[in-house]
Amino acid sequence: MSWEIGKLAELFFDPNWRWVTGGSCFLGVAAGMIGSFALLRRQALLGDAMSHAALPGVALAFLLLLRKDPLAVLAGASCSAGLAAFISIRLPCWVRVKPDTALAIVLTSFFGLGVVLLTVVAKTEAGGQSGLDSYLFGQAASLVQRDVKVMGVVALLVLLVLVAAFKEWKTWAFDRNYASTVGMPVRLMDFAFAVLLTLTVAVGLEAVGVVLMSALLITPPLTARYCTHRLDRMLLLAGALGALAGVVGALGSSLMPRLPTGPLIVLTSSGCFFLAMLLSPCRGLLVRGFRRLRMSHIYDYRLEVGEREHE
Numbered sequence: 402m403s404w405e406i407g408k409l410a411e412l413f414f415d416p417n418w419r420w421v422t423g424g425s426c427f428l429g430v431a432a433g434m435i436g437s438f439a440l441l442r443r444q445a446l447l448g449d450a451m452s453h454a455a456l457p458g459v460a461l462a463f464l465l466l467l468r469k470d471p472l473a474v475l476a477g478a479s480c481s482a483g484l485a486a487f488i489s490i491r492l493p494c495w496v497r498v499k500p501d502t503a504l505a506i507v508l509t510s511f512f513g514l515g516v517v518l519l520t521v522v523a524k525t526e527a528g529g530q531s532g533l534d535s536y537l538f539g540q541a542a543s544l545v546q547r548d549v550k551v552m553g554v555v556a557l558l559v560l561l562v563l564v565a566a567f568k569e570w571k572t573w574a575f576d577r578n579y580a581s582t583v584g585m586p587v588r589l590m591d592f593a594f595a596v597l598l599t600l601t602v603a604v605g606l607e608a609v610g611v612v613l614m615s616a617l618l619i620t621p622p623l624t625a626r627y628c629t630h631r632l633d634r635m636l637l638l639a640g641a642l643g644a645l646a647g648v649v650g651a652l653g654s655s656l657m658p659r660l661p662t663g664p665l666i667v668l669t670s671s672g673c674f675f676l677a678m679l680l681s682p683c684r685g686l687l688v689r690g691f692r693r694l695r696m697s698h699i700y701d702y703r704l705e706v707g708e709r710e711h712e
Contacts, residue, residue, distance in 0.1 A: 429643025454485030456515025
């Protein structure tokens with residue numbers, strides 16, 4: 402026990418651990434809150450497509466500069482993910498395909514292009530030191546103070562935009578046609594949502610990677626949806642659950658160095674979901690089963706009383 406306490410105290414004073422934990426926490430908050438609206442708009446898979454589609458932008462940014470510049474990588478990932486989101490949304494309007502089919506086409510095409518570009522990067526002189534392979538599955542241990550500041554700014558931007566116009570976002574999420582009827586700038590809100598989602602995906606690639614980023618966008622909001630029926634509480638709870646998953650994942654990776662941080666964050670988030678699925682007072686399976694059992698007993702009792710009165 403004393404060794405564990407000493408290890409935790411040592412981690413607390415370790416700057417690298419603080420950067421990893423802070424970055425994971427900020428990413429969890431941003432992904433949980435913006436992912437809530439993606440879930441309500443039934444666009445949960447859009448985040449998955451954008452995270453995979455960001456890979457070509459990362460590789461192109463390196464090929465242009467022949468070095469791994471964080472701002473250039475962020476810009477390249479944002480442009481690539483934004484282009485994928487635009488094509489995914491507009492493709493069903495251009496040709497006769499369903500939205501889920503459009504997402505699948507964009508996801509596989511952009512991800513395939515990204516893998517090809519990573520192969521090209523590996524053949525360059527600086528390819529061996531690029532470290533771009535970490536964007537596939539994430540490498541949160543490589544986060545530095547500059548990365549954490551960028552994640553903090555994105556999380557703060559998401560929080561301010563969503564809270565400042567919460568009523569408008571609420572109307573837009575549940576009934577876009579009504580929002581347009583009452584004069585809300587729905588096109589501007591569509592664009593703002595796409596920008597916030599793109600930025601969140603772009604800053605999260607280094608921490609959890611393109612493969613696992615979609616889980617961080619979907620799982621905390623879905624867990625919060627199981628626990629409450631109010632949108633404001635859902636947003637706060639989703640952000641808190643995302644932050645909790647980030648902290649627990651970073652802590653577990655630090656205590657067990659051979660385990661990667663990104664997958665631990667996703668596993669923690671998934672564990673919270675399964676607990677909510679079972680124990681949630683609103684929609685938990687155990688609570689619903691108990692209610693059905695109770696109602697069946699009440700029905701049997703009333704049926705028995707009715708038969709006695711009839712006799």
